[in-house]
Amino acid sequence: xxxxxxxxxxxxxxxxxxxxxxxxxxxxxxxxxxxxxxxxxxxxxxxxxxxxxxxxxxxxxxxxxxxxxxxxxxxxxxxxxxxxxxxxxxxxxxxxxxxxxxxxxxxxxxxxxxxxxxxxxxxxxxxxxxxxxxxxxxxxxxxxxxxxxxxxxxxxxxxxxxxxxxxxxxxxxxxxxxxxxxxxxxxxxxxxxxxxxxxxxxxxxxxxxxxxxxxxxxxxxxxxxxxxxxxxx
Ligand code: CTP
Numbered sequence: 483x484x485x486x487x488x489x490x491x492x493x494x495x496x497x498x499x500x501x502x503x504x505x506x507x508x509x510x511x512x513x514x515x516x517x518x519x520x521x522x523x524x525x526x527x528x529x530x531x532x533x534x535x536x537x538x539x540x541x542x543x544x545x546x547x548x549x550x551x552x553x554x555x556x557x558x559x560x561x562x563x564x565x566x567x568x569x570x571x572x573x574x575x576x577x578x579x580x581x582x583x584x585x586x587x588x589x590x591x592x593x594x595x596x597x598x599x600x601x602x603x604x605x606x607x608x609x610x611x612x613x614x615x616x617x618x619x620x621x622x623x624x625x626x627x628x629x630x631x632x633x634x635x636x637x638x639x640x641x642x643x644x645x646x647x648x649x650x651x652x653x654x655x656x657x658x659x660x661x662x663x664x665x666x667x668x669x670x671x672x673x674x675x676x677x678x679x680x681x682x683x684x685x686x687x688x689x690x691x692x693x694x695x696x697x698x699x700x701x702x703x704x705x706x707x708x709x710x711x712x713x714x715x
Contacts, residue, residue, distance in 0.1 A: 487558035490539055498712045500541030505575060505582045506534040507589035507622065509549035511568045515614060516600040524677040525590035527551035529639075532704035533586050534560050540708060542584075547574045549589055568592055568619035579626050584711060586637045587623040588666075590677070595619050627661030635711060638662040641676060642669045653687055663714070664688045666707055672697070686710045 508530020512520040531553050534546040538558035546555075546562045549571065555562040565571045568591045579585065594616035604611070623638045630636055640656050642649035646669070653667040667685045670676045674697050675683040683697040686707060695706050 484557045487535075487538070487556075490558075497541035499537055499584075499708070502537075502542045502583045502715075503578075503581055504534075504537045504542040504544045505547070505578055505585040506530050506537065506544060507547045507549075507571060507575065507587050507591075508534065509551040509553075510590050511549045511571060511592045511619075512566050513568065513592045513595035513619070514566075514599050515596050516602065516604045518603050521592055521594065521596065521616075522550075523590050523592065525549070526678050527553050528678075528680065528700050529682060529703070530586070530588035531556055532700040533588060533707060534562075536701065536704040536708055537584075537586075540712075545574075545578050545582075547571055547589070549591075568595065568622065572620050572622045572625060575622055575626060579629070582634065584635045584637070584715075585626055586707070586711075587626075588639050589622070590641065591619060591622055593619055621660065623662065624660040630661060635663050635715065636661070637664045637666065637707070637711065639666045639668070642667065643671065644669070645671065650685070650687070650692070653685075657687060657689070664710065688714070 509527030510523045510525040512522045514520050534544050535556040538544045538560045544560040546560050548564055563574045565574055597615040597617045627636055640653040642652055649669045653665050657665045665687050668675045668682055672683045674681040681697055682700050682703045685694040
């Protein structure tokens with residue numbers, strides 16, 4: 483598979499990202515409550531892995547920072563860094579961001595983490611547990627957005643659950659708040675879009691454009707997103 487990916491990239495139709503360094507985040511984060519439990523979400527990482535693989539196919543040098551997933555490391559010129567919690571994901575991104583040309587934040591980062599980690603399994607002897615105190619996690623996309631240099635392109639995702647008009651407004655608000663150059667909107671209101679599926683339906687939104695795509699395989703969606711990016715390099 484590795485040989486095929488390298489040959490494919492070498493002889494590929496377009497090496498539009500040759501010489502570019504691309505950072506991709508993917509998957510969920512697992513914020514530990516105790517040694518056997520965590521707060522997480524249903525993200526499988528498929529979209530981010532597809533973007534990393536396609537960027538490598540186009541000749542980029544890719545760093546994929548991945549939360550826990552069942553997916554194998556993508557073949558080709560992809561350095562896969564496995565992390566578990568949001569703070570580790572942030573540290574891994576910060577260590578390469580200065581040398582990055584394009585960063586695509588597709589991870590579904592847990593917004594909150596338990597304030598205290600209980601180092602032994604919480605027993606079920608209590609009739610109820612009053613609360614698990616949560617603290618806000620760092621916003622990785624916003625942190626990178628705040629130190630972005632001219633010439634670096636930062637792309638975010640927005641997973642929304644509401645009606646289309648609200649979803650677009652929320653996505654544009656995130657574009658501004660996190661100082662992104664582009665945001666990929668997908669909404670759970672669309673069948674076949676979102677977590678776990680092999681397909682996705684996205685609208686790519688920039689400051690001066692919005693392009694809506696049909697329902698497609700995540701590999702094809704990755705290709706559309708990278709086309710939008712290369713058009714604006
Ligand atoms: N993101 C991130 N770090 C976080 C939260 C989100 O890097 N702690 C990134 C995601 O990878 C995505 C973008 O920010 O590219 C938007 O994520 P989303 O969860 O839709 O937005 P939130 O800022 O978490 O807003 P909300 O949960 O209120 O919709």
